[in-house]
Amino acid sequence: MSESRKPAEEYVVIRHRPGYRLRRTLILLVFSVVAAVGGYAAGLAQGGFRFSSVEDSRDRLEQEAEALQDKYRGASQQLVNLERGRTIDQQALNQARKIIVDLETQIASLKADLTFYQNIMAPSxxxxxxxxxxxxxxxxxxxxxxxxxxxxxxxxxxxxxxxxxxxxxxxxxxxxxxxxxxxxxxxxxxxxxxxxxxxxxxxxxxxxxxxxxxxxxxxxxxxxxxxxxxxxxxxxxxxxxxxxxx
Known part of the structure; x- marks a missing residue:
């Protein structure tokens, strides 16, 4: 009587792509920021210069600034994780740094616009x-x-x-x-x-x-x-x- 044969073990080869998941996350983050800023710009183009909505524009700017601040903190933390990791490729690290710079620029622009509206509505x-x-x-x-x-x-x-x-x-x-x-x-x-x-x-x-x-x-x-x-x-x-x- 012959011995029962065990099924052959199978191995699956998966290509290792360092930083792929992180880059994908960062790209999604960039798209969300661009969408937020684009929506703000569209709002100005369609109604931002209709002066009856100045208070609404100010409130919307405050919400946009808070949202960008949250995204900025998340991107900053990911940058720290990248710099600490030794297996992440340089491309992902450079991309994260660029996103940080872009977020800082957009936040500064929103804060300037917000200050502009606040000074008009509540001046010294x-x-x-x-x-x-x-x-x-x-x-x-x-x-x-x-x-x-x-x-x-x-x-x-x-x-x-x-x-x-x-x-x-x-x-x-x-x-x-x-x-x-x-x-x-x-x-x-x-x-x-x-x-x-x-x-x-x-x-x-x-x-x-x-x-x-x-x-x-x-x-x-x-x-x-x-x-x-x-x-x-x-x-x-x-x-x-x-x-x-x-």
Missing amino acids: ETSKGLQVDRLSLQQGRQQGEYNFKLVLTQVGNNKSYISGVVAVNVIGMRDDEKEVIALRDLSDDIDDLGVEFRFRYFQDVEGLLKLPSDFEPMEVQVVAQSEGKKSAQAERTFDWVELTEN
């Missing part, structure tokens, strides 16, 4: 009324070209509209002499020396400016003048180097 006693809030410059496609964005705000009293004009001048040197050039002479998007404005909460003035090749800019001077019984003036000077180094 010394910052009420018409304000030159900020000016930003971004390098254009050609040398000497810059996309500009000027933001004017009415802080505190938002029950009525405020109107007036704002003048922008670029101050610099040409042929060893100081020269002041109006924004109208640098941008095809601006027709008048004083740009008219009318708003309750805030208004943007945007366009493209091009500097003369032999002109060296130093400062940008912004003067906003409101009209009416309670007319007011707001003035602010921006350093050109600080505007363009970011």
